[in-house]
Amino acid sequence: MELVYSPYDPAVIEDPFPVYARMRGEAPLYRNEALGFWALSRHADVAAALPDSDLYSSDHGPMIDPGAWGPNARSYLSFVAMDPPDHTRMRAIIARGFTQRRVAALEPMVRRMAAAYVAAAVEKGSFDFATELSARLPLDVISELIGVPLSDRAEIRGRSDALLRYDPNGEMGEDGLKSIIGLGDYYAAIVAERRKSPRDDLVSVLVADDELDDGEIIAFLMLLVGAGAETTTHLLNAAWYHAWRHPGQRAAAFAGAIGEWAAETLRYDTPAHGIARRLTREIELYGERLQPGAKIWLLIGSANRDESAFPEADAYDLTRDTSRAISFGAGRHHCLGAALARLEARVTLEELVRAVEPDYDVDPSGIRRTSHGNVRGMVTLPTTVQPRLRFGHG
Incomplete structure (x- = not known):
C-alpha cells in the first residue's frame, strides 16, 4: 500500500502512529506536494x-497551516516566529515573567x-473532561497571569476556541480571523491600562521593560492563549484517557506516580505534535537535495515513538x-512555559487522584479530536x- 501522509487526513487525526512508523522505516524524509x-x-x-x-529557521513561524506560515507570522506568534538576535532579546525579557520563583508561587x-x-x-458524576475541566483551567491560569477579569473569561475562551479551529484544508476560518482581531483589541486595552497603572501581573512586567513595544507584547499574549x-x-x-485504557498504569498513577504519568503521556501522545521550520541553505538529506526556503515539518510526535530512542x-x-x-x-526554542505546564498538569492530576476512585470510565464514542495540524x-x-x-482523617 502506498505511503500517504497529511496532518489533515481524518485517519491521521484519529491515530497517526501507524503512519509514523511507516514513515520512519520507509520514508524518513517524506514529501507532501499538496x-x-x-x-x-x-x-x-x-x-x-x-x-x-542556523539551518532550520523559525522566521516563518511553527505552523503547518499554509495560511499561518510565512514572513508575517511574528505579528501574531511572537518570538516563536523569530531567530536570533530578535528571538534572544525578546525571549530574555519574557522569561522574567516565567522564572522558577514566579512559577512556583502560582x-x-x-x-x-x-x-x-x-x-x-x-x-455531577458524568461530565466532559475536556470542555468542563482541562480546557478551562489553563486558560484561567493564563487569564490570572495577565489580569483578565473573571467577567471577561468566557468571552476570551470563546475567541480562543475559534482561533484554534481549523478547517480540514488547513485554512484558518473566518471565525478564527475575527477572533485574532478581537483578541488583539482586547489585549491592546489591557496593555494600555497597565501602562497607566501597573499591577503585580505578567503584562505589567512586560510593560515595565521599555525594550518591548505594544505590538510585541500583544503578539506574545496571543501566543500564550494558544x-x-x-x-x-x-x-x-x-x-x-491513556490511564483509562491501561489499568495497570492507572493503578501506578493513582498510587502516586503523578510526575511519571505526565512525563510518559507527553512522550506517548505529544500535544505539540509537529513544528515547521524554513531551510536557510541547500542541503542533502536521504539522497534529496533540499533548496533554501523549503518548509521542513519536524514530527515531534513521531520522534517520541521512535524505537531507536525508546525501546x-x-x-x-x-x-x-x-x-x-x-x-x-x-x-x-525549548518551551518557555514548560515548568508552568508541568505544574498545572501535576496539580490537576493530584487533585483528581485525591477526589475520584481509580475505576473511572470514559465513553470513547463521544471523543472528538482537534484538526489543528500542529496539535x-x-x-x-466524556467521562464518569x-x-x-x-477513611480515617484522610
Missing part, C-alpha cells in the same frame, strides 16, 4: 534539527482552581526513562467518576 513540505520523522533527525536555528492559585473544577465535576493553554489542555486529556515505544509505561523525549522542543488532542472527552471514599 501542502508543500518535507517531513522528518525519526528521533535523531528531529532532535538534531530543533536546536539548529501553585496555591492553580491548586485552588483545579480543586474547584474537580469538585464540580465529581458532584501555546500556553491548548497544549496543557491536551496533555491533561491524554493523561486521563517498546508503543507501550504506555510510567516506569520508562523519558529523558530523551522532545515534547517541549529543544535548544533556544494532537481531544476536544471532547465516583467520589473517592475516604
Whole structure:
C-alpha cells in the first residue's frame, strides 16, 4: 500500500502512529506536494534539527497551516516566529515573567482552581473532561497571569476556541480571523491600562521593560492563549484517557506516580505534535537535495515513538526513562512555559487522584479530536467518576 501522509487526513487525526512508523522505516524524509513540505520523522533527525536555528529557521513561524506560515507570522506568534538576535532579546525579557520563583508561587492559585473544577465535576458524576475541566483551567491560569477579569473569561475562551479551529484544508476560518482581531483589541486595552497603572501581573512586567513595544507584547499574549493553554489542555486529556485504557498504569498513577504519568503521556501522545521550520541553505538529506526556503515539518510526535530512542515505544509505561523525549522542543526554542505546564498538569492530576476512585470510565464514542495540524488532542472527552471514599482523617 502506498505511503500517504497529511496532518489533515481524518485517519491521521484519529491515530497517526501507524503512519509514523511507516514513515520512519520507509520514508524518513517524506514529501507532501499538496501542502508543500518535507517531513522528518525519526528521533535523531528531529532532535538534531530543533536546536539548529542556523539551518532550520523559525522566521516563518511553527505552523503547518499554509495560511499561518510565512514572513508575517511574528505579528501574531511572537518570538516563536523569530531567530536570533530578535528571538534572544525578546525571549530574555519574557522569561522574567516565567522564572522558577514566579512559577512556583502560582501553585496555591492553580491548586485552588483545579480543586474547584474537580469538585464540580465529581458532584455531577458524568461530565466532559475536556470542555468542563482541562480546557478551562489553563486558560484561567493564563487569564490570572495577565489580569483578565473573571467577567471577561468566557468571552476570551470563546475567541480562543475559534482561533484554534481549523478547517480540514488547513485554512484558518473566518471565525478564527475575527477572533485574532478581537483578541488583539482586547489585549491592546489591557496593555494600555497597565501602562497607566501597573499591577503585580505578567503584562505589567512586560510593560515595565521599555525594550518591548505594544505590538510585541500583544503578539506574545496571543501566543500564550494558544501555546500556553491548548497544549496543557491536551496533555491533561491524554493523561486521563491513556490511564483509562491501561489499568495497570492507572493503578501506578493513582498510587502516586503523578510526575511519571505526565512525563510518559507527553512522550506517548505529544500535544505539540509537529513544528515547521524554513531551510536557510541547500542541503542533502536521504539522497534529496533540499533548496533554501523549503518548509521542513519536524514530527515531534513521531520522534517520541521512535524505537531507536525508546525501546517498546508503543507501550504506555510510567516506569520508562523519558529523558530523551522532545515534547517541549529543544535548544533556544525549548518551551518557555514548560515548568508552568508541568505544574498545572501535576496539580490537576493530584487533585483528581485525591477526589475520584481509580475505576473511572470514559465513553470513547463521544471523543472528538482537534484538526489543528500542529496539535494532537481531544476536544471532547466524556467521562464518569465516583467520589473517592475516604477513611480515617484522610
